Amino acid sequence: MGGTFNPIHYGHLVxxxxxxxxxxxxxxxxxxxxxxxxxxxxxxxxxxxxxxxxVIATASNPNFxxxxxxVDRKAPSYTVDTIKALxxxxxxxxxxxxxxxxxxxxxxxxxxxxxxxxxxCTFIAATRPGYSLEKFKKLHVLPDDQPLPRGKxxxxxxxxxxxxxxxxxxxxxxxxxxxxxxxVPEGVANYIHKCRFWIDY
Numbered sequence: 001m002g003g004t005f006n007p008i009h010y011g012h013l014v015x016x017x018x019x020x021x022x023x024x025x026x027x028x029x030x031x032x033x034x035x036x037x038x039x040x041x042x043x044x045x046x047x048x049x050x051x052x053x054x055v056i057a058t059a060s061n062p063n064f065x066x067x068x069x070x071v072d073r074k075a076p077s078y079t080v081d082t083i084k085a086l087x088x089x090x091x092x093x094x095x096x097x098x099x100x101x102x103x104x105x106x107x108x109x110x111x112x113x114x115x116x117x118x119x120x121c122t123f124i125a126a127t128r129p130g131y132s133l134e135k136f137k138k139l140h141v142l143p144d145d146q147p148l149p150r151g152k153x154x155x156x157x158x159x160x161x162x163x164x165x166x167x168x169x170x171x172x173x174x175x176x177x178x179x180x181x182x183x184v185p186e187g188v189a190n191y192i193h194k195c196r197f198w199i200d201y
Contacts, residue, residue, distance in 0.1 A: 001099040002031040002070075002079060004167070005050045006043070007192060008057045009184045011165040015126045018160045019099045020063055023124065027063050028099070029086070030054050034070040034077045043171055045197060047071040056187040080113040083120045096121040102131040108153055118153035125157050129164040174198045 001016050008030075016028040032050045044050075051071045058064035069085060070077040079098065086096055098121045100108075105125035111117060165183050173180050175198050180189050192198075 001028055002033060002082065004044060005030070005032045005054050006045055006167050007050070007170060007184055007188055007197070008054045009165050009167060009170060009188075010182075011128075011163040013057060013061075013185075014163055015099060015101070015158075015160055016064060017061075018126070018158060019097070019124050022158055023097060023156070025063075025097065027065055030058055030064060030066045031070055031082060032066070034073045035075070043198060049195070049197070053188050053191055056191060057185045059187075078112045080111070080117045080120070083117060087120055097124050098122070099124045099126065101126050102128045102157075105155065108155070114153070121153075123153050123155040125155055126160050127158065127162075129162050171198045 001012070001019070003012065005012065012030075016030070019025060020028055032047065032054050034047045048071065051066065051068060054066045058066055070082060073081075083096060083098065087094065090096075100123065102125055105123065108114060108117075108123060170180050170183055173183075174192060180192070183189075184192070
């Protein structure tokens with residue numbers, strides 16, 4: 001499960017847990033982006049800070065692990081490079097799934113080396129309040145017994161409980177002095193307040 005995680009919140013955690021359950025996964029690897037090539041927002045915290053918050057948020061779940069792969073990369077992070085590295089680490093027979101939100105799934109076909117990426121992993125598109133996947137389903141979601149056209153990724157749509165939580169809104173609430181309890185894990189909220197993220201940044 002890749003993401004900026006700026007900050008990680010309960011919406012991310014619910015999505016990961018649902019994917020684990022619905023698709024019978026062995027584990028979910030959280031992959032905080034190092035230098036996100038598609039995001040140049042000045043509000044994005046340094047990679048190490050986002051990595052630490054992700055570790056804090058996932059520490060209590062034995063099926064969640066956090067990778068430093070993209071955080072430690074010096075170059076911009078591209079999904080295709082990460083998936084190739086995971087394939088090499090876990091073996092060619094390992095089935096890899098890329099978990100992403102409904103808003104991001106529209107961008108899949110514009111990503112770097114999208115055709116190669118479609119051969120390396122299967123995508124799980126999680127529903128999110130305010131984003132309709134009906135049009136996407138008609139265009140990109142095919143039955144398992146139907147072969148995929150060249151360069152088209154296999155995508156499954158995953159229904160999750162409606163949690164209208166966003167990292168953008170959490171950052172706004174922090175700047176304006178509003179509470180973020182029950183939007184992020186307690187340890188993450190404490191870390192944000194201790195370091196004065198989005199107030200001093």
